[in-house]
Every structure is written in structure tokens, then in C-alpha cells.
Amino acid sequence: MAQNGDIQKILESIPATYRGPGGAIAIVKDGELAGQHVWGFASLEKRIPLTPSTIFPICSISKQMVCLILTELLADDKDKVFENALTKALHELLPENLISNKDLTVERLVGMQSGLRDYWALSVLWGAAPGDRFSIYSDAPKALKRLGDFHFAPGSQMSYCNTNFMTIGLAIEKASGKTLGGLLDSRLFKPAGMKTAALRPDTEQIPPPLVGYEGSESAGYIPYKNRIEWAGDAGIQASLEDMIAYEKYIDRAQHDENSAYRKNAQQPHYLDGRKAHYGNGLGHAEAMGMDSVGHGGALAGFKLHRRYFPEKRTSVIVMLNWEQNPWQIGGHALKNLFTPGWKEEEEEKKKGVEKVDVDWTGAYLDEEAKIAVVVTQEKPGEVVVNYDGHEDTISLKSSTEAVADDMTITFVGDGKLEINRIEDGRKFSARKLAKAPESLDIDYTGVYHSTDVDSTLDCTGTGGMLYGSFTGYLGSGPAHLMRHLGEDVWHLSCYRSLDSTAPGTWTVVFRRGEDGKTVKGVTVGCWLARGVEYVRT
Known part of the structure; x- marks a missing residue:
């Protein structure tokens, strides 16, 4: 592994390779700081530089701290x-049809194996719009x-789900009679020497001067104002220090x-004994031929990652x-530290397939x-x-x-x-969809309702240009563009x-009636919230 002087050179080379408003990176080796580099601006508008003491929202990295x-x-x-x-609190928070399942345990919640749909994704179906307020207690x-x-089914697979940790955070407060922020401060921040870390649920109140940006170097960077409240799932703010x-x-x-x-970092498993890749707010993954444990975090305008390699104590x-x-930045730094010749090795691996073309591109459907x-x-x-x-890719x-x-x-x-x-x-398995015809033989437009999640879908448009908009307890959301994939x-x-990049793309599968000429319903879903059934009203 490179020496500390080489580490500093590697870190200082990052801003020119990964260009943006500002950032901070650090390497800790054998329990000591081996190198750090902070560059750019906390606020481009006010020309205030980032420093090691600038406080960031660390977002989903909070999950592992709540689990501790x-x-x-x-x-x-x-x-x-x-x-x-805690058990009583979970019964109060979750509906009976979910909490009555004996496999829905605390272990499955903190292991992302609950089978619950993600509220962050469902907020779209409930009519939320980017920049809307969302209160953790109301x-x-x-x-x-x-x-x-x-x-x-709980315990059968893993799907990222902020609902799990929002629920756990609220349940901890109910069961302990103490605030989650107070528990984190006394049990983690103070013992660890995290002098400015705190649970600050309201993302609209990020301590100045830090600003989060959307955009690109070519299009320009635009400040983004968040208005979501987080807690157990992503509410901690902390500096690089x-x-x-x-x-x-x-x-x-x-x-x-x-x-x-030590207990939380043990290898997690599914109910059937298979090894899982997530547990207690920690993602387990092999990277650069070694086991690693870590997590990322994201909020509109912010991206973060931390990862620990036990074998290297790094x-x-x-x-x-x-x-x-x-992680692209963190991985770049670590590859240069652990395996300086990694670029040549990757180029060698590409040989033999770099000219390969495939004839199976297109749209497929995961039927399940x-x-x-x-x-x-x-x-x-x-x-x-x-x-x-x-x-x-x-x-x-x-x-x-x-x-x-x-x-x-x-x-x-x-x-x-x-x-x-x-x-x-x-x-x-996924089967290939038949290509979309030049003209559609059915009218998909109309109003559909889901009693399952209390949401209404209004599908409008003509021909192959449709729009979908959702209404629910959070309001009437914007119209979203729809693209025909086939069938x-x-x-x-x-x-x-609300503020995060999830869920990205939803799949909308219309269901025809017995006559084959009319639509009676639709299934809407994404990886974070699958299989929501709507019936035409």
C-alpha cells in the first residue's frame, strides 16, 4: 500500500478528474488519519470555501449509526x-396486515428484508412533488x-427501503421515552469524538454556508433547496472531521x-440461510478482491459514501x-493505494469482448x-x-x-x-415484449384508483404520447411523461x-378486460415499491 505522502498526492489529484462545485475525501488507516483533501466551495454564490469542519447531511449513512x-x-x-x-411501538406504527406476519422482525427491518414498500417511492403515488414539505411526525x-x-415475503430477498428505518427510529423513541437525537449524542457522537455531529431531521435547515447543487459543468450548477424531514432513515448531519x-x-x-x-458487522443471512449483502445499516460487498462494509448517502444536491476494509484496516x-x-471517487483513490497498476489490469480484461455486439437488446418484462x-x-x-x-453499464x-x-x-x-x-x-426470468405497433389499438387514458395504497392515477394524452399524474394524501403531483415499451x-x-433521485422509472402494466378491447386496471411499480394494483373508475 502507498505511503502517506503518496496518499496525499492521490487525494489531491481527484478534483481535476472528478470536476464539480466542491468535495471532501479522507483515508483512515490503522485507526489514524492517513490523508485528507478538501476542495472547492460550500457556496459558489457567496464564494465560501469548503473546509473539514463544513457540516453535510450524511443522509443514509445515518442508518448504521441508528443501528449501533x-x-x-x-x-x-x-x-x-x-x-x-419496542415490539409494542412497532404494532402501533404499522398496520395489522403487515405487523401480524411473524417473519417481519426487527432483524428483517434493519436488514432491508422486510418486504415493505419504500415510502420515499410511494410519496410519488401519494401526490408529492419535488420540494414539498414532509414531516416526520405528522x-x-x-x-x-x-x-x-x-x-x-419478509426474509426472502433484499430491497432498499427507507420505511424500515423511519419505522425503527420512531419506535426507538416510543420505546425508550427519549429522543433519537439525544440517544445518538450520548451513546455515539460523544464517545466517538464527533464534536459537531447531530440529528437534524429538517433538510431545509442545513447549517450555512453549505449549499447542494444540481446540474453539470456544461449546463451550470443550480442551488437546490430541500424541504424533507428525515430521522432514523437519514437525519444525521456531520463534518469531515x-x-x-x-x-x-x-x-x-x-x-x-x-x-x-462488531456485532452489527457480522455476515447477515436470509431466512433460508443464504448469505445476504445488507444488515444493520451496513452494505457488505467485495471490492478490489477484499471484503468491505459501508454505505452511501444521497439527497438532492448531495452525494456521500464511506467504506471500511477490515483486512487493510482502511x-x-x-x-x-x-x-x-x-464511490467512483472513493474507489478510484483506493485502487491507486491498494493496486497502483489497476488501470493496466482493467484494460487487459476488456480485450476479447471490446468488439462484441449483441442481438438481444430491447424491452423485457419481469413478470413476477x-x-x-x-x-x-x-x-x-x-x-x-x-x-x-x-x-x-x-x-x-x-x-x-x-x-x-x-x-x-x-x-x-x-x-x-x-x-x-x-x-x-x-x-x-424476463421475457421480451412484442414491439409497439405504429398505432395503438386501445385507449389507455382514464382514472384509476388503488385502495391498497390510497392513490389515484390519472392517465391522459393521445396516441403514443401519454402522461400519468398521481393524487393522494400528500397532494396532486405533477404530470409525468410515459413511453410505450411494447404490448x-x-x-x-x-x-x-420529494427530494431524492429515487425511484427513477416506474413500470406501468395495463390490464385488459375479457373483451380484449378495453382496459380494466393497471399495475404500477418500481424496484422500491412493486406491484401496486389500480382499478379503472
Whole structure:
């Protein structure tokens, strides 16, 4: 591994490679700071530079910290008073049809295996618009009563779900009689030496001067104002100095057999015994040939990532006030530290497939989840896949197989794909949709209602240009453009829900009546909130 002087050079080279308003990165090695670099501006408008003490919203990195508190509270609970109160609180927060399932446990909630739909995604169906207010104590309880049914059996697979941690955070407060912020401060921030870290749920109140930006260098960067309240799922704010202290704390805790972190970082599993890739707010992944544990965070205008490599006793922290992939930056730095010749190795791997083209691009449908899989090819040697609402570029291993760290796709002929979503613990087939005709033979427009999640869909437009808009307890949301993929399947594009980039793209599958000429209903879903059934009114 590179020495500290080399580490600093690597970190200082990052801004010119990954250009944006500003950022901060640090490497912690063997429990000590090995290098850090802060560049750019906290506020472009006011020309105020970023510093190591600038406070960021760390977003979903909060989840692992909440889990540390939960594990400590349960460990201290010798008479099970807190545990019983926690169970009672969960029964009060979640509807009976969900909480009565014996497999919906705290372990499944903090492992993203609950099978609950994500409220962040569902907010679109409830009529939220980007920039709307969302209150953790008034809007969130209403959301929990409108989740509908499970979209997969608890413990059978993994799907990212902020509902899990919003629920856990509220339940901890009910069960302990203390604020989550107070518990985090006394049990984590102070012991770890995180001097300015705090639970600040209201994202509209990010401490100045920090501003989050959307845009690009070519189009310009625009300040974005968030108005969402978060708590257990993403409500902590901290500086780079705080996060360096946290990484030192984690390194110490990793080597303490009795620590909450040591317990939380153990390998998670599904109900059937298969290894899972997420547990207690920590994502488990192999990177650069080593096991690593970490998490990212995102809010409109902000991207963050932290990752710890136990074998090397090395952490990386990346904090950005713009929307570049932070792990791409962190991974770039670590590759240069761990394996300086990585660029040549990657170029060597590309040889042999760099000229490969495929003949199986097009739109497919995951029949079980009712989610479209759209495969395109822009360059030889790789395909672009849109499944979970985001475009993933995947390298071709052959003319029929594409492989990434967390997904493999195999074309098996007869218009069928076999897909393995490794981190989600799910394997499934997708069939190719028949191409869309030049003129549609059915009228999809109309009003549809879902009693399951208390939402109304209004589909308008003519011919192949349709729009979908949703109304629910959060209001009447904007109209979203819809694109015909084939048969009765459409994409509905949604760049933002309240403030986050999720869910990206929804799949809309219309259901015909027995006459085959009229539409009687529609299934709407995305990876975070699947299979929501609507009936034509």
C-alpha cells in the first residue's frame, strides 16, 4: 500500500478528474488519519470555501449509526423492558396486515428484508412533488398506514427501503421515552469524538454556508433547496472531521469483541440461510478482491459514501455537494493505494469482448415483479440496463452474457433473459415484449384508483404520447411523461420524488378486460415499491 505522502498526492489529484462545485475525501488507516483533501466551495454564490469542519447531511449513512444505538439499547435491556416496548411501538406504527406476519422482525427491518414498500417511492403515488414539505411526525405516520401489502415475503430477498428505518427510529423513541437525537449524542457522537455531529431531521435547515447543487459543468450548477424531514432513515448531519472520528471509532470497535459495531458487522443471512449483502445499516460487498462494509448517502444536491476494509484496516470517506457518484471517487483513490497498476489490469480484461455486439437488446418484462428491463447497447463490449430506475453499464463476457459486480444477465434464447441480482438475493426470468405497433389499438387514458395504497392515477394524452399524474394524501403531483415499451407495458419517468433521485422509472402494466378491447386496471411499480394494483373508475 502507498505511503502517506503518496496518499496525499492521490487525494489531491481527484478534483481535476472528478470536476464539480466542491468535495471532501479522507483515508483512515490503522485507526489514524492517513490523508485528507478538501476542495472547492460550500457556496459558489457567496464564494465560501469548503473546509473539514463544513457540516453535510450524511443522509443514509445515518442508518448504521441508528443501528449501533439500537443494538446497545437491546444489549443493556436485561429484563427485556425496552424490547417489549419496542415490539409494542412497532404494532402501533404499522398496520395489522403487515405487523401480524411473524417473519417481519426487527432483524428483517434493519436488514432491508422486510418486504415493505419504500415510502420515499410511494410519496410519488401519494401526490408529492419535488420540494414539498414532509414531516416526520405528522406525514410519516399516515404513510405507514398506506403501505399496502408486502411486495415480497419478509426474509426472502433484499430491497432498499427507507420505511424500515423511519419505522425503527420512531419506535426507538416510543420505546425508550427519549429522543433519537439525544440517544445518538450520548451513546455515539460523544464517545466517538464527533464534536459537531447531530440529528437534524429538517433538510431545509442545513447549517450555512453549505449549499447542494444540481446540474453539470456544461449546463451550470443550480442551488437546490430541500424541504424533507428525515430521522432514523437519514437525519444525521456531520463534518469531515466528525466522519474521520467515526472511522477511528469503527476501527477500534472492529477489534472489540463486545462492541455493538462488531456485532452489527457480522455476515447477515436470509431466512433460508443464504448469505445476504445488507444488515444493520451496513452494505457488505467485495471490492478490489477484499471484503468491505459501508454505505452511501444521497439527497438532492448531495452525494456521500464511506467504506471500511477490515483486512487493510482502511476507510475512505467521500462527501460532495453535487451529484457525482461518490464511490467512483472513493474507489478510484483506493485502487491507486491498494493496486497502483489497476488501470493496466482493467484494460487487459476488456480485450476479447471490446468488439462484441449483441442481438438481444430491447424491452423485457419481469413478470413476477411487473418491472420492465430495458437493454440497449451504445458501445461494443458493454450493454446498458435500466431495471431499478437507473441506467447500469455492464461489461459483456460473451455475446450472450453480461457481468457486473452485483448483477449478471444471460440471454438464453426464445426472447428470454435470466437475471441474477446478486446483492438483492433474487434470480428471475424476463421475457421480451412484442414491439409497439405504429398505432395503438386501445385507449389507455382514464382514472384509476388503488385502495391498497390510497392513490389515484390519472392517465391522459393521445396516441403514443401519454402522461400519468398521481393524487393522494400528500397532494396532486405533477404530470409525468410515459413511453410505450411494447404490448400493454409503459415506462413512466420520475426524476424525483420529494427530494431524492429515487425511484427513477416506474413500470406501468395495463390490464385488459375479457373483451380484449378495453382496459380494466393497471399495475404500477418500481424496484422500491412493486406491484401496486389500480382499478379503472
